[in-house]
Amino acid sequence: MSLPAAVPTKDLKTWLLEGAEKVGQDTFAVRFTMRREGTDGYPLRLEMKVDPARRRSDMAVHFPVRQPGQFQWIEVKTVDERGWIRFFGFGEPPKGWVPADLRKMLGEDSSLLTGTQLATDLRELVETVVEPRLITGRTVRGTLDLRQHSRLTAEARRSLPANADVPFTATLDPQDRITNLTIHFNQAGVDGSEWQLLYSSFGNRLPIEAPPVAEVLKPDDIDPRLLSNLKNAAPH
Secondary structure (H helix, E strand, O other): OOOOOOOOOOOHHHHHHHHHHHHOOOOEEEEEEEEEOOOOOOOEEEEEEEEOOOOEEEEEEEOOOOOOOOEEEEEEEEEOOEEEEEEEEOOOOOOOEEEOOHHHHHHHHHHHOOHHHHHHHHHHHHOOEEEEEEEEOOEEEEEEEHHHOOOOOHHHHHHOOOOOEEEEEEEEOOOOOEEEEEEOHHHOOOOOEEEEEEEEOOOOOOOOOOOOHHHEOOHHHOOHHHHHHHHHHOOO
């Protein structure tokens, strides 16, 4: 009996790995949402356009904060190895782009703020897939064994519960690219959050450029507490 056209004829994990690889083969957009149980209902939300070949990304991060004196959202541009941040929200943020070395400032946590790494991050997550099963023609469910993650530190591995298998749901489009990856940490006792990554706009031309020189602030015009606050607020 022949399989329906939508059902993959290869191993499901291989299908997912190839689907993750295809995400980074051209320009794409991604929307990341992190909802946490017990909060006031404001999720952390990240929206980004990525041009992997030119090592460029343009992003907005909306933080789940509603307190005076805290920035509410930021814009981040990366071009090659350079990065710039613009702050918005409460208080008196500077009116311009703040140059920032995101990798130096945030280390491993910088990957969510430097879009050129996102496709690699996706593949590394999919590499931890165990027991995938097909739910519909293009939807797969299973678990992620986070202990297998290639960049998990020894300290982080020790902090995981004995059962570090986290449920996930993934969807692929007709071109076999992953378009949705939802990770249910709240169902695994790791923490009370749910992560959703939605990928779209594959191959669209993206006019991502560095900010105008006239809008970039000089070091003497930058309050160092801004970048310190960003480091504390960065998603991780």
